[in-house]
Amino acid sequence: MAPWAEHAMWWHVYPLGFAGVPVREEHRPPAPDGGLAALVPWLDHVVELGLNGLLLGPVFTSSTHGYDTLDHREIDPRLGTREDFDALVAAARARGVRILLDGVFNHVGREHPLALAALAEGPAGPYADWFRIDWDAPGGPDFADFEGHSSLVALDHDNPAVADWVAQAMSFWLEAGADGWRLDAAYAVAPAFWAAVLPRVRAAHPDAWILGEMIHGDYAAYVAESGIDSVTQYELWKAIWSSLEQENFYELEWTLTRHADLLETFLPQTFVGNHDVTRITTRVGRDKAVLALVVLATTGGVVSVYAGDEVAMTGLKEDRLGGDDAVRPAFPASPADLPDVHGPVADAHRALLALRRRHPWLLRARSRMVELSNTRCVIEQTGEGDRLLVELDVTGAPRARVTSSDGDVLFAWG
Template identity: 55%
Template sequence: MTAAWTEHVLWWQVYPLGFVGAEIRPESPTSEVTHRLDRIVGWLDHVIELGLNGLQLGPVFASTSHGYDTVDHFTVDPRLGDGDDLDRLLAEARARGIRVLLDGVFNHVSRAHPWFADVEARGPESEYADRFRIDWDDAPGWHPGDAVPAQVFEGHDALVVLNHDSEAVRDHVVEIMSHWLDRGIDGWRLDAAYAVPASFWAAVLPRVRERHPEAWFSGEVIHGVGGDFVVESTIDSLTQYELWQGIWHSLSDRNLFELAHAVERGNELLQHSIPSTFIGNHDVTRIASAVGAELVPHAAAVLFTVAGVPSVYAGDEYAHLGVKEARLGGDDAVRPEFPSTPPAPGELPPEAAAVLRAHEQLVAVRRRHPWLHSAHTDVVELQNEWIVLRTATGSGAVVTALNPSAEPRRLPVGGPHVPIAGEATTEGDDLIIPPGGWLVAEPAE
């Protein structure tokens, strides 16, 4: 049974190393601690002011570069600070009623991880040799200094894949998860969950839940994984990349049929779990760069009015720009450094202020209608350049309409409605949406 608090949580996602201005690719590893995590504390009131109540942190554990090449899951990355700094961040979040989710990278580790360093030194005789996927037949007569024929993650030679059939690996992950849940976090984002056998999660997560029954686990899946994986793995939620793609493709191409398909597909997924939904994260081009700042509110309107556990990637509420590129350092533009405190409202350019205002309106809608968490959405009207969605349960209904076209649209919505976000005029039972407009409305009482 998924913890009840997840019905109300709305995440603000941060990539810590970039956010605090840490060097992502240092020339040489260092153990010197630089206390930077407090810079995130300076933004917690902004999270509350947005109406959000969750902080989803990217990697915070010791690593060699970008955080997903872990060397020690029990130590805070010295570029961020130390354990006391993380404890202070957790305490400050807890004092504000903010839940905290940590990023668990359990598919692979860095080549510099002590386990693998021992394997490189001792080969098959290492006590850790069976904790990795290694085919020693590919290296007959292996000697120290020879390459270890280990499986790596998606061609990244620096990321060696763990052997998820190993009982020692399972025990280790249970210990890691339990340790940080004991310290006060609320759950885990499971990085590259799709690459890990469902049987591994099914063996690990119930053991963690025995000690922490309220913990929540969200698995990163990219494509081709659905309800069966949820059932077999016992993971609570999966990332909804189909919705993300349907939103930005439809808006950028002015073809909303793809969004309609993604919404209908999302209804099918609700049979098994409530997905983790987003319009931006640390791995993709910023939504404002993908669709234009003027259409970010349209994307956010869908995010907050369809089923799911939504997250806002830090900076998207200000229409930050950033394009992901397929090269070394190609993620840097979408993982920038932030100032130590949020900008004052009067400091924002008009486009950023408009996007922030739209986020505030839409988060408020979600707060007033918590049943949206698991409600089905129907496509009421659909053309290439406009769409009307209706999300409803026995508890209520909202209509979400997007009009990215250059023409005003008269949208029949089946009875008198009152706009509660966005802008429109009413004429009888119809809503008139201006060119490039959007709105969320609810039935008039």
């Protein structure tokens, strides 16, 4: 793991939504200062919150929502141009902000030129073995897809040419200034594929940080076999909101024990919100959302904050067309126009992220429950000879307190 990544905390943005880009309607180029350019004024907000990384959702040319990629080497015209990307990288560098790109390499959009060529040229064509194609399907040749989404065409990761192509795409953008990659749907790709790809990428970019999206599966084994640095810690995400929603801290205790085992081998990416899930404030309400942040900020792992959670944005994820829209909203032109950007929840983010900066050992902290009931718990966080106590209480109005080993109150809520 690159040394810089141990000090990274991420602001996670879904650029197409952030910039108000039409996802399903007719594509059009961004307005002046729109698209990726719209992110530049927000970099100071990222730093002011106490973060130093920009985790971007898809920015490459796609048919609709970004995960149906059409060209991995071109910025989506709805977000601007390569020059806009370069300007964002330069502005981030000037502020010490790292950039992580979202790489959709499990599948491509059905209209991807190589997918179209594979069908047009038939089973003897040069791209036929880039995809898993049923040439004898009843309705004519058809692709294997990703989780039943016919618009997402699965690549054949057993083909060495696909591995070459992915390695070249990853290296291209690392050379352009990205610091690493989030690998979308990593859980759907055999770890051996990444074990073949990543050494080629790291030969030229040894400091690249690679994060894999893992919703389920054996996290530690996948990291060991693939060579990636980290995975999305969905088990902890679920335990945090569920224990608060159901008022059952026993679930959190069980998951923190599993989390401690993961920390023995790698540093998971921890979060309470992202572009694929219902907003934490919608799940549990504003006060409990701050308690969720307390857990996030004091538990081992690489922290990310989903843009908007710092001001208690709400949004319900639904299983329907457009069901992600509510959790991927457009943002105003300036942080100054964001409601409650200096409100109590935003201030809680600043305070807790600052607390984590002052205690860098929390990156690898080990968690132990020293007091536990359904509605109250005290978590002891330890590391490098230091110790914090994290109290959470939902017996009445949600309350939280973080105290030092000397008994000083470092943060309080409620």
